[in-house]
Amino acid sequence: MARSSRSWDESDVRIRPNKKGSRPRTKDRPAHADAITGRVVTVDRGRYTTVVAENTADERVVIAARARELRRTAVVAGDMVSLVGDVSGKADTLARLVRIEERATVLRRSADDTDPVERVVVANAEQLVIVVAAADPEPRTGFIDRALVAAYDAGIDPLLCVTKTDLKEPAGLLANYDHLDLKIITSGTVAETPAAGGPERPADAGAESADAGAEPAAPQLDAAAVERLRTELAGKVSVLLGQSGVGKSRMVNALTGADRATGGVNAVTGRGRHTSSSALALQLERAPAGSWIIDTPGIRSFGLAHVDPDRILQAFPDLEPGTAECNRGCRHTGDAVDCGLDSWVAAGKAGQAGEARLTSLRRLLGTGFTTTAKELGEY
Numbered sequence: 001m002a003r004s005s006r007s008w009d010e011s012d013v014r015i016r017p018n019k020k021g022s023r024p025r026t027k028d029r030p031a032h033a034d035a036i037t038g039r040v041v042t043v044d045r046g047r048y049t050t051v052v053a054e055n056t057a058d059e060r061v062v063i064a065a066r067a068r069e070l071r072r073t074a075v076v077a078g079d080m081v082s083l084v085g086d087v088s089g090k091a092d093t094l095a096r097l098v099r100i101e102e103r104a105t106v107l108r109r110s111a112d113d114t115d116p117v118e119r120v121v122v123a124n125a126e127q128l129v130i131v132v133a134a135a136d137p138e139p140r141t142g143f144i145d146r147a148l149v150a151a152y153d154a155g156i157d158p159l160l161c162v163t164k165t166d167l168k169e170p171a172g173l174l175a176n177y178d179h180l181d182l183k184i185i186t187s188g189t190v191a192e193t194p195a196a197g198g199p200e201r202p203a204d205a206g207a208e209s210a211d212a213g214a215e216p217a218a219p220q221l222d223a224a225a226v227e228r229l230r231t232e233l234a235g236k237v238s239v240l241l242g243q244s245g246v247g248k249s250r251m252v253n254a255l256t257g258a259d260r261a262t263g264g265v266n267a268v269t270g271r272g273r274h275t276s277s278s279a280l281a282l283q284l285e286r287a288p289a290g291s292w293i294i295d296t297p298g299i300r301s302f303g304l305a306h307v308d309p310d311r312i313l314q315a316f317p318d319l320e321p322g323t324a325e326c327n328r329g330c331r332h333t334g335d336a337v338d339c340g341l342d343s344w345v346a347a348g349k350a351g352q353a354g355e356a357r358l359t360s361l362r363r364l365l366g367t368g369f370t371t372t373a374k375e376l377g378e379y
Contacts, residue, residue, distance in 0.1 A: 029069065032098050035082035038062055039292075041281040042077055048097055050081060052089070055289040060089035064097040075100060077279040077294050078123040078237060107154050107239060110303035118306045122239045122279055122294050127232075128156045131242030131251065134186075135168035140243075141176050145360045146302045147241055148182075149315040153307045156239075159183045159232060163221075163247040176353040179318035183232065187225035187251070221247075226254045234287040237294070239279075244298025252295045256282040260295060309365055316361050318350045333366040 038050030041061075048064045064083050066075060075081065075097065082099035107121040107128065128151040132139040144160065151158040160177065162170045166188035174184060233255065240248045249260040260280075284291035304312065313320055313332065322344025323332065330336050341361075345354040 030098075032082060032084050035084045035098060036087055037101065038064070038081055038083050038087075039281065040075060040077055040079040040081055042278055043075065044278060048075055048081070050083065050095075050097075052083065052087065062087050062089045062095050063093070064095040067096050067098045070097065070100070073100060074120045076120050076123050077281050078125055078239070078292075079103070080124065105154050105156050107150060107156060108306055109150060109299075110305040112301060112303040113305050115303055115305050121241075121296060124237055125154075125156055125239040125294060126236045127238040128154075128158045129161050129229075129233075129238050129240045130158060131161045131163060131240055131246050131248050132173075133164040133167075133246040134162055134170040134173065134188075135164055137243060137245050139170075139173050141173070141356070141360060142363065143243065143302065144177075145315070145364065146304060149304055149307055149312050149364065150302065152315045153311050159185065159238075161229060161240075161251070162186045163251070164188060175351075176356060178353065179351045181317075185225055185229050185232065187222045187229075187247075189220060189222070221250060221254050226251070230255055230284065230287065233284055233293060234291050235289075237281075237290070237292045239294040239296060241296055242298065246298075248295055248298070252282060252293055255284055255293060257285050258282050304364060312364050313361070316357060318354070319344065319357060319361055322349065331365065332362065334362050 036052055038052040039054065040048050040050050042049045046065065048066065050062050050064055051059065052062050053059045062083060064081075064085075066073075080101040081097050082101065083095045084098050085096040086093040087095045103123045105125055106123055107125055108118045109121055110116070110118060128147065130144055130147045130151075132144060139162070148158050160182055162173065162184065163186075165186045170186060177184070229251070240252065242248050252258060252260050279294055279296045281292050281294045284293055309331070313323065319341055322341045323330070325340030325343060326332065326336075327338055330339055332339055332341055341358055344350060345358050348354065350357055
């Protein structure tokens with residue numbers, strides 16, 4: 001039996017779908033010419049809160065998700081980004097973050113001095129406010145020195161803010177930085193008032209009235225110190241960096257009118273309790289446009305594995321001139337032969353704190369010395 005004849009055409013061709021997708025592969029990306037610019041103010045579980053149209057009548061908050069091509073790129077508070085999609089800022093809308101604009105500065109740290117992985121803390125900051133307490137918790141010069149190194153390495157101006165000066169005179173701490181061109185602001189607690197809604201305690205009240213349900217009094221910051229700090233922060237993007245319990249959030253609340261949670265210090269360990277889990281940028285009250293504070297979570301380690309040793313030395317301008325007398329190739333560590341820093345400090349050219357400063361420098365340079373938090377003064 002003869003087979004029936006049939007004519008074939010293109011419609012009879014069956015093409016299997018491409019397992020990797022039907023679109024042609026290309027490295028070209030959309031230009032997103034219609035994108036608008038926003039400032040990232042905080043990051044939370046893959047959602048980026050941004051402020052667009054700053055200082056205009058149309059200023060609004062837009063929530064965005066990162067585009068697929070940026071999945072391996074860190075986006076942090078302070079970043080200026082390009083947004084497309086629904087940028088209305090209305091409830092339950094989500095824009096798409098498609099580009100990170102060029103960063104003016106990047107503040108980085110590593111988990112410790114041996115970890116090669118850099119972690120971006122904030123972007124585009126112009127000023128680093130290093131916050132320490134005069135007591136409770138005790139200040140650590142090792143942490144201050146590390147923060148100064150990170151600031152100088154990033155090209156950010158440092159400022160030292162010492163809180164709780166009513167508990168302890170900070171003169172001994174500040175003596176370590178007499179030879180540095182470093183702005184310093186000190187602040188104490190000048191009064192106590194009942195917490196909002198709490199009953200006012202009479203001056204002659206006894207223990208019974210103290211236990212009668214009154215909420216603990218809220219410490220008040222030195223208003224004059226707050227205003228001095230406000231002047232230094234005006235017109236700049238500043239990041240606050242410090243250990244838990246030193247009063248960063250309380251200072252931020254006083255400067256911005258925010259209501260960041262505040263915490264105390266553990267009576268057993270002497271360490272502060274974490275009250276912030278992510279960096280948050282807030283606009284400064286009673287200040288010109290562009291005045292932002294980025295409050296960061298309290299940290300207990302600040303590694304400098306990403307910083308070149310020569311740049312670490314530049315963060316010690318009171319010691320650096322002494323290297324002129326060093327032998328070529330001197331590493332300036334404790335076991336270095338005829339290191340010029342020893343004679344420089346011995347001659348008093350680095351001031352009364354010279355020996356302590358040299359010890360701190362060598363800890364940072366050597367880390368053959370140590371990398372543990374205990375040996376570095378819980379930096």
